[in-house]
């Protein structure tokens with residue numbers, strides 16, 4: 001069975017992770033439900049040094065020159081009538097990549113003020129995998145307590161901190177490895193991913 005995954009992109013630094021995740025997943029059969037916060041869109045445009053295309057344009061630009069295998073559905077972050085706002089819409093899980101400290105706090109407290117935090121809340125209550133790829137440094141006690149609360153509620157908190165033990169040769173290697181580890185926690189395998197212990 002193919003996956004049906006919810007992907008939230010928020011305004012933390014680390015758009016490269018979101019882009020790689022979309023590139024990898026759009027090449028596989030599956031259903032992707034994408035929600036981008038307002039700041040997610042702005043930070044992404046800034047870091048990618050692209051004009052603010054709107055997320056539809058961004059997704060199309062990723063797919064340029066290839067025929068995506070996945071079905072990609074883009075949702076409005078302020079439309080609570082979207083299917084991902086309900087637990088009865090079955091998904092295989094959700095990832096927020098990158099996840100800002102603001103959205104982390106919403107997830108940790110159940111303050112479902114937008115579709116990303118509502119879909120995350122639903123993912124937790126339905127006991128489906130929820131991965132939060134957080135990015136901030138240093139971390140205040142508020143951030144740490146929110147991570148702790150999210151983890152206690154069942155989320156997997158995966159700060160964007162790639163390892164160096166596989167001798168990465170490029171930023172792309174670092175990003176791909178991080179995305180691969182995130183997908184491990186969503187039970188999705190990237191073919192050919194370098195792993196410790198592989199010969």
Ligand SMILES: Cc1cc2nc3c(=O)[nH]c(=O)nc-3n(C[C@H](O)[C@H](O)[C@H](O)COP(=O)(O)O)c2cc1C
Nearest residue numbers: 010011012013037039040043100101102103135136
């Ligand atoms: C260029 C830029 C980089 C940012 N990087 C981070 C970051 O790494 N982590 C973070 O928690 N917030 C970061 N922020 C702040 C968030 O964008 C801000 O808190 C925003 O309200 C998050 O909203 P959202 O979670 O709805 O996207 C950054 C903002 C800008 C403009």
